[in-house]
Amino acid sequence: MGDKAHTHPGAAGRASAADHPASVRNVVLVGHSGSGKTTLVEALALTAGAVNRAGRVEDGGSVSDYDEIEHRQHRSVQLSLVPVEWEGIKINLLDTPGYADFVGELRAGLRAADAALFVVSASDGVDGSTRMVWEECAAVGMPRAIVVTHLEAARADFEEMTRICADAFGADDPDAVLPLYLPLRGPQGPDGHAPVTGLMGLLTQRLFDYSSGVREESEPVGDQLPLIEEARNLLIEGIIAESEDETLMDRYLGGEQVYVKTLIQDLERAVARGAFFPVLAAAPAAEGARQGLGTVELLDLIVRGFPTPLEREAPRVTTPDGTPRELRMCDPDESLVAEVVKTSSDPYVGRISLIRVFSGTLRADQTVHVSGHGLADRGHEDHDVDERIGALSTPFGKQQRPVPHVIAGDLACVAKLSRAETGDTLSAKDDPLLMAPWEMPDPLLPLAIRAHSKPDEDKLSQGLARLVAEDPTMRLEQNQDTRQVVLWCLGEAHADVALERLRSRYGVQVDVVPHQVSLRETFGGKAAGRGRHVKQSGGHGQYAICEIEVEPLPGGSGIEFVDRVVGGAVPRQFIPSVEKGVRAQAAKGVASGHPLIDVRVTLLDGKAHSVDSSDAAFQTAGALALREAAADARIHLLEPVAEVSVLVGDDYVGTVMSDLSGRRGRVLGTEQTTGGRTLIRAEVPEIEIDRYAVDLRSLSHGTARFDRRYVRHEPMPQQVAARLREEVHATT
Numbered sequence: 045m046g047d048k049a050h051t052h053p054g055a056a057g058r059a060s061a062a063d064h065p066a067s068v069r070n071v072v073l074v075g076h077s078g079s080g081k082t083t084l085v086e087a088l089a090l091t092a093g094a095v096n097r098a099g100r101v102e103d104g105g106s107v108s109d110y111d112e113i114e115h116r117q118h119r120s121v122q123l124s125l126v127p128v129e130w131e132g133i134k135i136n137l138l139d140t141p142g143y144a145d146f147v148g149e150l151r152a153g154l155r156a157a158d159a160a161l162f163v164v165s166a167s168d169g170v171d172g173s174t175r176m177v178w179e180e181c182a183a184v185g186m187p188r189a190i191v192v193t194h195l196e197a198a199r200a201d202f203e204e205m206t207r208i209c210a211d212a213f214g215a216d217d218p219d220a221v222l223p224l225y226l227p228l229r230g231p232q233g234p235d236g237h238a239p240v241t242g243l244m245g246l247l248t249q250r251l252f253d254y255s256s257g258v259r260e261e262s263e264p265v266g267d268q269l270p271l272i273e274e275a276r277n278l279l280i281e282g283i284i285a286e287s288e289d290e291t292l293m294d295r296y297l298g299g300e301q302v303y304v305k306t307l308i309q310d311l312e313r314a315v316a317r318g319a320f321f322p323v324l325a326a327a328p329a330a331e332g333a334r335q336g337l338g339t340v341e342l343l344d345l346i347v348r349g350f351p352t353p354l355e356r357e358a359p360r361v362t363t364p365d366g367t368p369r370e371l372r373m374c375d376p377d378e379s380l381v382a383e384v385v386k387t388s389s390d391p392y393v394g395r396i397s398l399i400r401v402f403s404g405t406l407r408a409d410q411t412v413h414v415s416g417h418g419l420a421d422r423g424h425e426d427h428d429v430d431e432r433i434g435a436l437s438t439p440f441g442k443q444q445r446p447v448p449h450v451i452a453g454d455l456a457c458v459a460k461l462s463r464a465e466t467g468d469t470l471s472a473k474d475d476p477l478l479m480a481p482w483e484m485p486d487p488l489l490p491l492a493i494r495a496h497s498k499p500d501e502d503k504l505s506q507g508l509a510r511l512v513a514e515d516p517t518m519r520l521e522q523n524q525d526t527r528q529v530v531l532w533c534l535g536e537a538h539a540d541v542a543l544e545r546l547r548s549r550y551g552v553q554v555d556v557v558p559h560q561v562s563l564r565e566t567f568g569g570k571a572a573g574r575g576r577h578v579k580q581s582g583g584h585g586q587y588a589i590c591e592i593e594v595e596p597l598p599g600g601s602g603i604e605f606v607d608r609v610v611g612g613a614v615p616r617q618f619i620p621s622v623e624k625g626v627r628a629q630a631a632k633g634v635a636s637g638h639p640l641i642d643v644r645v646t647l648l649d650g651k652a653h654s655v656d657s658s659d660a661a662f663q664t665a666g667a668l669a670l671r672e673a674a675a676d677a678r679i680h681l682l683e684p685v686a687e688v689s690v691l692v693g694d695d696y697v698g699t700v701m702s703d704l705s706g707r708r709g710r711v712l713g714t715e716q717t718t719g720g721r722t723l724i725r726a727e728v729p730e731i732e733i734d735r736y737a738v739d740l741r742s743l744s745h746g747t748a749r750f751d752r753r754y755v756r757h758e759p760m761p762q763q764v765a766a767r768l769r770e771e772v773h774a775t776t
Contacts, residue, residue, distance in 0.1 A: 069347060070136045089126055090335070123138060152482075182318075191338075191342060380470065394460050408447075435458075438456050489536070523560075525638075565635055576588075577668060586658065586660070590614060590662065590666055605623045621660075683758065685754075688728050699744075
């Protein structure tokens with residue numbers, strides 16, 4: 045890696061379709077917002093010859109100029125694919141959002157990739173979210189490398205950043221996180237800052253100078269070699285420690301010379317199997333330059349050190365009825381198994397699906413089977429339909445280059461798949477298969493909306509359906525209790541983007557309204573009520589009288605109706621009518637408009653008329669009796685309580701537990717987990733955690749996660765209930 049001379053390949057760097065899985069590398073870029081991922085992708089595209097000037101495609105469009113890929117505060121919010129070619133290898137660069145609200149796009153990138161580049165800013169360091177993604181990659185054995193950016197910063201220190209990365213990412217083996225090159229600085233400027241102008245290869249001991257705008261290789265001079273001796277020895281020992289040749293370490297320690305070629309081969313194998321994690325440096329090209337610092341070395345590492353799709357474990361697949369199926373790994377001649385890893389909309393083309401082919405070959409004009417993904421609880425319908433593949437293309441900026449087919453291991457775009465959504469499986473029409481879905485984060489921030497006007501109301505349903513079809517991290521809820529339409533999002537920025545897409549992409553203007561939790565009512569003690577519905581206004585009248593007793597029941601009991609009428613005071617045919625009226629009134633509520641639950645209603649007595657009594661009259665009487673009982677009783681307002689599980693770093697345990705207590709939470713217990721984290725379990729009223737997704741991120745600096753599940757309704761404290769009623773009255 046790094047011992048070859050390279051020339052600028054020109055337009056040949058624009059990748060199209062691959063002809064064999066061995067000639068494909070799928071690489072996802074991971075890092076926090078502002079770490080420089082998109083800039084690095086543009087620099088790699090420039091060096092590979094896919095663009096002819098920094099940040100521009102050949103027709104003048106920006107590499108990152110996809111439809112709405114930036115938030116209004118310049119945050120990239122969606123996964124983007126930039127394919128380039130280097131040394132005859134197609135490299136699919138998957139640029140992921142760095143902002144936590146768009147972790148769904150990151151997970152899609154991880155699903156589609158076979159290796160990961162962790163981009164770390166020399167001026168910002170490693171944040172907690174990036175560490176957590178590293179652990180996710182480690183859990184599945186994904187090969188990884190680290191790229192240090194922003195070396196132009198005044199106090200950037202590559203050696204210090206390498207140590208920070210070893211501490212952050214090398215918990216199991218710090219010696220497996222080591223640099224392959226050391227940056228070389230030029231003369232100091234007037235401000236005292238010496239810019240990085242080149243790199244020194246630790247294995248090859250060659251100097252690579254980028255100061256002219258093109259990489260130039262030369263011999264080190266003067267005292268440059270002694271400066272890298274310690275780092276070189278550590279690298280060699282780290283490579284040998286991960287070598288598959290178990291005798292190599294003994295031979296090395298015995299004084300035997302180990303050839304550089306052998307070391308490079310062992311390094312490449314260790315990187316490919318996820319046992320060694322090299323650290324590199326990169327910087328974008330200066331204006332007019334043709335190559336950015338470190339980009340050649342990085343492209344070499346991707347081509348020679350990262351695994352091919354053939355080395356990835358075959359995905360678990362079943363038939364639609366759940367029968368397991370075995371697939372040969374990444375075989376273009378095997379049964380088709382592909383997955384929609386992203387869905388987006390283009391104002392001119394319509395729906396565009398980014399596809400990763402895991403097995404077989406996907407061809408234009410082919411009819412495929414679309415299998416659904418089991419996300420019905422998030423507003424996504426399950427699919428089991430056939431669809432015809434239209435045009436296949438490989439994207440680059442605003443351009444789409446048509447391709448005739450996509451082989452196993454490659455990625456491409458499919459236009460106008462009307463039914464397939466993110467996470468769906470595409471397979472052969474006569475051999476339908478289903479891939480196990482990847483883990484999606486649970487959206488926990490509610491956004492209650494309503495149509496702004498009547499025309500918006502007519503378009504709202506279709507706009508929401510399209511919105512959630514594109515984003516499986518979003519959940520659509522039609523709450524039957526509160527009559528609210530609720531979009532569950534991952535955070536505030538996620539919610540903002542959803543609203544903007546509804547407006548600009550689907551022409552739907554909505555208003556955000558306060559989110560309401562599903563409250564309930566119950567009786568605080570026994571009460572009696574008499575329902576009298578007697579009317580005579582000429583002709584057939586209405587006559588029904590009933591007397592009831594109401595008493596509270598334990599939580600979860602619902603509404604229990606008991607008949608204790610004796611002597612036929614209420615004819616048998618009208619007793620179900622009383623029950624129906626009681627239940628209808630309970631559903632409407634008796635005090636504050638929330639459903640009544642957990643009571644026993646006993647029918648004790650009543651009166652009927654031989655002519656004027658009817659089903660409708662006794663339904664009305666039953667409802668009136670329940671309302672009268674409530675008027676003389678103490679009514680409790682019940683609120684939903686959730687069990688919350690928070691996974692947080694040990695440094696923030698006290699802060700989080702104190703915050704939960706302030707939300708009227710009851711901590712049930714704590715449990716120590718791996719990685720210096722603690723799992724906190726607590727029961728908290730749902731009304732207190734409406735914005736917990738945002739607040740917890742602030743409390744833990746983005747390092748904590750939580751989930752929640754409803755457990756029961758329980759009485760709300762009187763002072764809280766009184767405040768809630770005041771707020772309702774103030775808004776009505």
